[in-house]
Amino acid sequence: MATTDMTPSREFDLSGGRLCLDFANTVSMRDVKPRERLAAYADLVAFARATGAVDEPLARRLLGEARRRPADADDVLRQAIALREALFRIFLARAEGQEPAPADEALLSAALSTALAHRRLARHGEGYALGWDDTTAALDAPLWPIVESAAALLTSGELERVRVCSLHESQECSWLFLDQTRARTRRWCSMKDCGNVAKARRHHARAKEAGDG
């Protein structure tokens, strides 16, 4: 794995509505021809930076740490991908009215225990805020807010609004999102991509039917 390749951050599509769902969406075409967005540890840092899970100074320190300890950074990347796949399976199961696998729930629960050990109380203006321990530049720091986001979503009333893109039926898209429409009618991860593909296809099918008929 090209952990030391510190290429500038590529853009991530953040249409999931929650950090943990955007994280699950860091692979495209999962069922057919997977396109991996987390190919290197630097990609994980870029994702965390793009979503605000880590701030700029911490991101820079993490990249420096990864250059010094490339094997450890690769381990964290593998850990991140295992976590992402477990999150995907858990939320997909819930979106489809199925029971998530106990092994995936156990993985997430263990990750939550690790993450919460790094929770810190911080002064924030006149009051206090919950922060993360950023003094050690631990390589797995980008995972902590993701894990917390997943636990928060699973324990919230919003869990029933988690959906998988409608193009999942044809294995063309497996992105997850939170349906925040009042009528709960959102069907595609993005109207711009999958929504338009589906619309064009329906139009084509109708035109063909009219032509054949």
Ligand SMILES: [Zn+2]
């Ligand atoms: Zn989609």
